[in-house]
Amino acid sequence: MSLDFLQQRISTQTARLGVIGLGYVGLPVACLFAEAGFNVVGVDLKAERVNAINAGISPIEGREPGLAELLATVVAEGRLHTTTQYADLHDCDVVTISVETPVDEQHVPQYVALRSALRDLGPVLQSGALIIVESTIAPGTMARLVKPLLEESSGKRANVDFYLGHCPERVMPGKLLANLRGVSRVCGGETPETAQTMIALYRHIVQADLDPADCVTAELVKTVENAYRDVNIAFANEVALICEAVGGDVWKVRELVNKSPGRMMLYPGAGVGGHCITKDPWLLAYEAWNKIPIRLIPAARAVNDGMPLHILKLLEETLEIAGKELEETRILVLGYAYLEDSDDTRNSPSEVLATWLREWSAEVLVHDPFVPGYQGNVLAMAQGCNAVVVMVKHTEYQNIDLRALRAALTTPIVVDGRGAFSAEQAQRAGLIYRRVGQG
Ligand SMILES: NC(=O)c1ccc[n+]([C@@H]2O[C@H](COP(=O)([O-])OP(=O)(O)OC[C@H]3O[C@@H](n4cnc5c(N)ncnc54)[C@H](O)[C@@H]3O)[C@@H](O)[C@H]2O)c1
Structure with missing residues (x-):
C-alpha cells in the first residue's frame, strides 16, 4: 500500500x-480516533484492563472529564474493541504505540515494553502500514532501536514495506481528552511524506497545530519540554529554600517576580512525581552523556528529588514547637497521587515522605480521594493525629474546614507542601502552620 x-x-x-x-x-487516543469514526483495536498485556474497557468501563480512576462517557459510547457503538492478542492487529493500516518508557536507577532508559511491543507487532504487520511511536523516547531511539527492531521482527523494510513516525504525547492526567484535542503536536516522520500522512491522521482528533518534523526533532522536542519544566520547578524549589533561609515568602516573591516582563517563575512544592517529568530529562541527556558535560539536568533532578526530605525537615521543626519528637507522633499525609485530582501515583513524592517518616518510627496514615486503598474521611482520619502534611493540592483538601481539622488533631500542626492554604486562613483556625518556602 502506498x-x-x-x-x-x-x-x-x-x-x-x-x-x-x-x-x-493510549486509552484516550483510542477513544478519540473511535469517536472520529475509525474502527480501532486496542492491545494491552493486562487482561483486566482489556476486559474493563470492553465492558465500557474506564480503568482510569482520577477526575478525567468526558473520558468514561466517551469510552462507554465508542465501545457500545462497536468502534473500539480491545484485546491482549497482537494477531488482531493483522489488518491495521496504522498502529500507534504508547507503552511505558521508564529509566532505571542509573537513569538508563528501560525499553523492555517498547522492545516487546515491536517484537510482537512485527510478525503481524500488514504491508504498507504506518507505525507511530507515541511513547516518550531518548533522542536517537527511532533510528537506533525502533527501525532496526521492527525491520527484523517483520522481515520488511522501513519506508518501502512500512512507514515509521514518532508523535510524542503532550497530555497531563486530569486533562487527557482536552489536551489531546487542544494541544499542538509534532509529527516526526522518517520521511517528509510520512510526516504529512501523520498530520492527515491526527487532524481527525487534534484541533491545534500539527507540525511536521523528522523523528529526532520530535524526540528532542518532547524530552526538552519536560526537562525544561523540571529545571524550572527546581529553580522555584531552590528559591523556596533560599526564602526560608533568609526569612522571605516564596509565594509573594514569585507573584512579584512574575510582574517583571518575560519572567514566569513556577510554583515550588513538595516534590515532582509522575511517569514523565521524573525521567524525561534523563532521556534527553542519555545519548549525549559521554560526549558533553551535562550539569543542569542532574542538578535540577537532585533539587526536586530532595523536596520530600525537606518537607520532613519542616515537619520536624514544627513538631518541635509543640514539644514533640517525630518518633512519638502519628502523621496524616494528604495526597498520594503525584498530581492534583489525579489517581496517578507513579513516583509519588508522598511515598518517599511516608517511607522516611516510617524510618523515623512515626505512625503514618495516608489519604487520597482518588487512589483505591487510601480513600476515607479526612477529618475522621485526622482524629488523634499530631500533624497533617499536605503533599497534593486535591480540590477536596482546599475545601477542608480548618477549624474542624484543628479540633481533630492532638497537636494542631499543618505542614503545607503545596500552598493549599494561606497563613491567614491557618491562623484564623488556630493552627500551627508551616508552608514550604515561607521563612
Ligand atoms: N502519562 C502521561 O501523562 C504522559 C504524557 C505524555 C507522554 N507520556 C508517555 O507515554 C508513554 C505511555 O505512558 P502512560 O502514562 O500511558 O503509561 P501507562 O503505564 O499508563 O500505560 C502503558 C500501558 O502499556 C501497556 N503495555 C506495556 N507493555 C506492553 C506491550 N508489550 N504490549 C501491549 N501493552 C503493553 C501496559 O500494560 C499499560 O497499560 C510513556 O512513554 C510516557 O512517557 C505519558
Whole structure:
C-alpha cells in the first residue's frame, strides 16, 4: 500500500487503527480516533484492563472529564474493541504505540515494553502500514532501536514495506481528552511524506497545530519540554529554600517576580512525581552523556528529588514547637497521587515522605480521594493525629474546614507542601502552620 492510498483511507476514515498500550496515553487516543469514526483495536498485556474497557468501563480512576462517557459510547457503538492478542492487529493500516518508557536507577532508559511491543507487532504487520511511536523516547531511539527492531521482527523494510513516525504525547492526567484535542503536536516522520500522512491522521482528533518534523526533532522536542519544566520547578524549589533561609515568602516573591516582563517563575512544592517529568530529562541527556558535560539536568533532578526530605525537615521543626519528637507522633499525609485530582501515583513524592517518616518510627496514615486503598474521611482520619502534611493540592483538601481539622488533631500542626492554604486562613483556625518556602 502506498502512502497516497493510506492517506485516502485516512481521509475517508476507512483506515483500521491499532493502539498498543492502553494507559493514560493510549486509552484516550483510542477513544478519540473511535469517536472520529475509525474502527480501532486496542492491545494491552493486562487482561483486566482489556476486559474493563470492553465492558465500557474506564480503568482510569482520577477526575478525567468526558473520558468514561466517551469510552462507554465508542465501545457500545462497536468502534473500539480491545484485546491482549497482537494477531488482531493483522489488518491495521496504522498502529500507534504508547507503552511505558521508564529509566532505571542509573537513569538508563528501560525499553523492555517498547522492545516487546515491536517484537510482537512485527510478525503481524500488514504491508504498507504506518507505525507511530507515541511513547516518550531518548533522542536517537527511532533510528537506533525502533527501525532496526521492527525491520527484523517483520522481515520488511522501513519506508518501502512500512512507514515509521514518532508523535510524542503532550497530555497531563486530569486533562487527557482536552489536551489531546487542544494541544499542538509534532509529527516526526522518517520521511517528509510520512510526516504529512501523520498530520492527515491526527487532524481527525487534534484541533491545534500539527507540525511536521523528522523523528529526532520530535524526540528532542518532547524530552526538552519536560526537562525544561523540571529545571524550572527546581529553580522555584531552590528559591523556596533560599526564602526560608533568609526569612522571605516564596509565594509573594514569585507573584512579584512574575510582574517583571518575560519572567514566569513556577510554583515550588513538595516534590515532582509522575511517569514523565521524573525521567524525561534523563532521556534527553542519555545519548549525549559521554560526549558533553551535562550539569543542569542532574542538578535540577537532585533539587526536586530532595523536596520530600525537606518537607520532613519542616515537619520536624514544627513538631518541635509543640514539644514533640517525630518518633512519638502519628502523621496524616494528604495526597498520594503525584498530581492534583489525579489517581496517578507513579513516583509519588508522598511515598518517599511516608517511607522516611516510617524510618523515623512515626505512625503514618495516608489519604487520597482518588487512589483505591487510601480513600476515607479526612477529618475522621485526622482524629488523634499530631500533624497533617499536605503533599497534593486535591480540590477536596482546599475545601477542608480548618477549624474542624484543628479540633481533630492532638497537636494542631499543618505542614503545607503545596500552598493549599494561606497563613491567614491557618491562623484564623488556630493552627500551627508551616508552608514550604515561607521563612
Ligand atoms: N502519562 C502521561 O501523562 C504522559 C504524557 C505524555 C507522554 N507520556 C508517555 O507515554 C508513554 C505511555 O505512558 P502512560 O502514562 O500511558 O503509561 P501507562 O503505564 O499508563 O500505560 C502503558 C500501558 O502499556 C501497556 N503495555 C506495556 N507493555 C506492553 C506491550 N508489550 N504490549 C501491549 N501493552 C503493553 C501496559 O500494560 C499499560 O497499560 C510513556 O512513554 C510516557 O512517557 C505519558
